[in-house]
Structures are given as C-alpha cells and as structure tokens.
Amino acid sequence: MTEAVQQRHFIQQIIDADIESGKWGTPGDRSVITTRFPPEPNGYLHIGHAKAIHISHGLAREYGGTFILRFDDTNPAAEEVEFVDSIKHDIEWLGTHWDGEVRFASDYFGQMYDWAVELIEKGLAYVDESTPEQIREMRGKIETPGVDSPFRDRPISESLDLFAQMKDGKIENGKMVLRAKIDMASSNMNLRDPVMYRVVNAPHHRTGTQWSIYPMYDWAHGLEDSIEGVTNSLCSLEFEDHRPLYDWFIDAINQGRSDDEKIHHPQQTEFSRLAISYTNMSKRYMRQLVQENHVDGWDDPRMITLASFRRRGYTPKSIEDFVTGVGVTKFNAMMDIGRLEGALRDDLNKRAPRRMAVLDPIKLVITNWADGGDDDRVEMMDAINNPEDDSAGTRAIPFGKELWIEREDFMIDPPKKFFRLGVGREVRLRCGYWVKCHDFKQDLDGNITEVHCTYDPDTRGGNNPPPDEEGKVRKVKGTIHWVYAHDCIDAEVRMFDRLYKAEKPGKATGNHLDDLNENSLEILKNCKLERSFLTKTPDEPDWADGIRRFQFERTGYFCIDQDSTQSDLVFNRTATLRDSWAKQR
RNA sequence: AGGGGAUUGGUGUAACGGUAGCACGAAGGUUUCUGAUACCUUUAGUAAGAGUUCAAAUCUCUUAUCCCCUACCA
DSSP: OOSOOOOOOHHHHHHHHHHHHTTTSSTTOOTTOEEEEOOOSSSOOBHHHHHHHHHHHHHHHHHTOEEEEEEOOOOTTTOOHHHHHHHHHHHHHHTOOOSSSOEEGGGGHHHHHHHHHHHHHTTSEEEEOOOHHHHHHHHOOSSSOOOOOTTTTOOHHHHHHHHHHHHTTOSOTTSOEEEEOSOTTOSSGGGSSOEEEEEOOSOBTTTBTSOSEEEOHHHHHHHHHHHHTOSEEEEEGGGGGGHHHHHHHHHHHHTTOOGGGOOOOOEEEEEOOOOBTTOOOOHHHHHHHHHTTSSSSTTOTTSOBHHHHHHHTOOHHHHHHHHHHHOOOSSOOOBOHHHHHHHHHHHHHHHOOEEOEESSEEEEEETTGGGGSOTTOOEEEEEESOTTOGGGOEEEEEEOSEEEEEGGGBOSSOOTTOOSBOTTOEEEETTSOEEEEEEEEEOTTSOEEEEEEEEEGGGGGGOOOOOOTTSOOOOOSOEEOEEETTSEEEEEEEEEOOSBSSSSTTTTTSOGGGGBOTTSEEEEEEEEEEGGGGSOOTTSOOOTTOOOEEEETTTEEEEEOTTOOSSSOEEEEEEEOOOHHHHHO
C-alpha cells in the first residue's frame, strides 16, 4: 500500500506486453521500441504538439529505443521550407532530441510508388477517372452505402498504364486518382475505396518537379512508419477510424509475400489530444487570427504556438511539466489554463531573479530624509536576488529622498484590510526603510501625484526597528516595492491577458472571434525599473534559450522581449503572481 | 445501415474482481521583508439502472450524455 507503485499509462502497458510476448522480435528486447513525431511542415507547432512530442519521445527514451523526427511532406500545395526550420527549432527549444537524421516522407515517394503498382497488379487498386464531385456522391452518406465507381473493375493493365501517365505528368490536376479497392458499403467511410494518389502538378519543397502525383495521408503514413521500423505509431483519437485502413494497406502489400519478404507492420495507437480552456488548438483558427491581424504574428505572446510561449517567457521545463501532468488517456479532457500558469510559476519561482519594477508609478517623497544626513544623499541597499536560492546572493540598489512606488499601493481612503499606504499608515519599502505617510498631492483631475512620508532611520535595510523600553517591537503589515527616482530606467512593459474570454472559444456563437478578449494586451510605456536590467548580472541564470527572465517583486514574471534595444528595454509579462488580495477584493 | 471512441471529487489522473488514492483548485489556518513562496487542515467522486459474484469503478446487459467519421487535407 505505502510503496510507490509505478503507474503505467495504457500505451506503456501495451508496449510492456508486446515486449514480453516478443511482438517486435526477441521477447524482452526493449531497445526495438521506435516512435516518431510526424509534423506536416505547413505551420507552427503549438502546445498540443508538445504533448504529442512528449509522449512519443518519452516512450522511446524510457525503453532505450529510437525517436524519429519525420516531416510528413506529402502535400506540396500547403508546405514550405520555412516551417521545416521553425519546427526543428521549436522541438530543440523544448529540449527534445531526435535520433539520427531528420526524415522526410518525400524520401520514400519512389518506394511508395512501387508498392502502389504492386497493389494495382494484385487487383487491389485502380485508377478512377471520375470527377471529385462524382467520387463524393458515389461515396454515399454515413447512413447509406456508397456505389461502385464505373472504373472500379477496369482491366489491371489499363490502371497500370494510366497510373504511369499520372506519374509522368501527362494528366491534369483532378482528372484521375488511384483508389484502393476495398468496400464501398463499409460503415467506415475510410474504407469506401479511399484515394491513394492524386495528381498535383506543383513543385515540392524537396523533390521539385520530379513528381506529378502525391500520396494521400492514409496510404503514405503507415508506409513511412514501416520503412523507418516504427513500432508504435501514436496519434490522436480522430484517427481511430483510420486504423483499419492503416492495417489494410500494409496487409495488402504483404499479401502473397513470404514471411521474410513481408514489410514491417507498426502498431497504431490513439490517445486524446490536448485541449486547454480559454484557448483553441485549431490551426485554422490560429491562421485566421494571424492573417486578419487579431494578433501580431505567429509568435504573438497571446497565441499558444511554441514560438509564442517562448517569446512570452515560458520555460521549456514548465511546458514539459504541464504536458506530463496532462497524462495519457483516451478521454477528451479539458485542461484548466491555470495548470499551465501554475507550472510556469513553479519553475520561475525557483529560478527567476527578483527585481524591483514600478509599472504605474507615483512619486513618494521622504520629507524627513535630511534627518539621516545630507538631503541629497543616496544610500545603497542590499536587495535579495532570490529568496528561493541562497547562492543567488544580493545586489546593491540606490535609495534616496524621492522614489517611485506603484499607484495601486496608495489609497486616499483605504479599507481596514488594505496593508499598504494611506495617510497615517506605515509600510516597509522592501530592502529599504519603513515609511509612514502623512500627506499626498493630487492634480486637477484628482489623480495622485505625490505621496509624502517620513522614514524611520532605525529600519535600514527594511529590518525591524529595535524594541522599545518595554521590549515591544513595532510591526508593519505590508511591504511594497519601489525604485529610486533619480537612478532608474524607463521601459515598456506589455501586459498580456488571455486571448479569449470564453472557456470554449466559438462554442456559443460558432465564431471564435466573438469570444476574443478585447483587453488581452495593455502596453505600459512609463514603467520605472532598476538600472540593473541594462546588462546581464552574475546572479541571472544562464537560460538555455538566452531569454532573460525575472520576477518583478509583487507583480509577476517578466522577460525581455526581442523588440528591445540596448538602451530601450521592452518586457513581456509572462504571468502574474498569485494574488489573494485581488481575490479578496 | 450507420460506424468508431469515451464517461471516477470543481479539474486532471490512479486503482486492471478484494480498504476509491494522488495532484491541481477551492476554503480555513501557520510562517514570511513579495497579500508571493513554503507548511498544516478541510473540502468533494465511480453518469443512471439491472445482472453475475462472498465481493464490482473494474465483468455482462440496457439507458443517458459527450467526442470523432461523408477532402483529390493531415
């Protein structure tokens, strides 16, 4: 009961059993396990892909097997080289390593063609000259059987000849397809004589104009897996209906072959894809957001592409931790977006150096600053770099008569539970001094412009003052952050909120744009920050991706955006800190 | 003539015929120079019904609900 029993998800259990039974060769040989991640290079990777990568890669590593990265580039119309590079970059950023060279489905076009010819010769495939519309009609409806194409029983030699013409670019787009001869009455639509090849007279990003025909997913995918020796071909739930076809094609090739001529038959297994509240995993939706300028490109930090998470300051570890927590099941689960933010905070809490930054500044003037000496003097304070990491040490920050503090840390008429500044209230300036407010100034519109305080010289460093004669120590309820007004830098800070305001975007009206959060981006241009941001300091970790991340004390986690210049920094808010005060209000 | 999957606290996930557990959340509390973090306590569940069995989340049947399938996309 108490001993930790290792929990095995359903795919691990399948693999365990297959290894024991010797399904892949020698019983007990774990190193044969081979998995793959097969992206189509037609867009950016998103966090759903991170889950798929994590599962397939994790399995390969766990069993000491092989993990393959293969681009499924079977459709020249949609694919571009640019995406190949971005996908590789994103996978590497995650910290995932593939074994051997990157593979391309297009490398196997010749082999696939030969196998297709074999199927025609066996009477298992035929060239159909029906129009796309006719094919659709003949396929029938879900509840009713389809009808056979008039070309279904044409002579094998005729199909062979026509297929060669298709390959040689002698046929126009859309005029002919190669179809598998299976069952037009199947209750599984995928088995109603699926198309194996279509004519596409368009250049391919790798094979150029070599081919005029391109294989369809169902025909190609299992063959790619087979060629590479993939044992476990993992995909998402919507491919369950395709598995009979996946198996049919490999069986068709193997039909009539002796055992040692048979090609390898991988096992396809499906798991549920990732869904996260307040987001949408649809590539189509994402493309629309970019093309219609609802966001600023594929790496807009509000998107859920890996590129956008990177730019926003998410760490690979936080994404890894999140997808690990999702689990591997066949249940269509909806993950709470808070889980992802929580994983981020867990990681950054431990690693991010603390800094002071005032996002919406008002001036604080210490009216009795001269009590401690020269009224112009600047004192250097030791500030803790990371309370979670003693080795991070401290840094010196300037403190003087005039400071910037956060507008929301002062109230004219504060409620009792407001542990910050108001007239007559005392707070600790973090790593500075204790100050007590006695006055404030407003402009004509009633906006606070200055807060006037006295400081207690006995609280240097933010420490408690010495006890009084009765041995009692004065206490303070709140601590606020600040920066010295005459030695700080201005910066832009981009505050992001969730892109959609609905848990399931588009669910209510059918249009996800109706659920866009119009306040998902707020740009703050007058922020006051410690000068220490200007150059990387020794306490900052060496982030593998080179992105400098920080915790702004009391406000959240932030990173330096790529739009920054040497002197003008731009920050992205990665996540807020948890805020029980905000909840209480 | 439809077919394929799924259903365990609010959420995610274990338990594979033998004590329904874990994590996150939420609520309360302790600590605290971040209303953060950390720590403690509490919270709440086998979709419904029937059957098999000494014993059912687990096996069988019925019902309900949700997801997927009718591209020359993947």
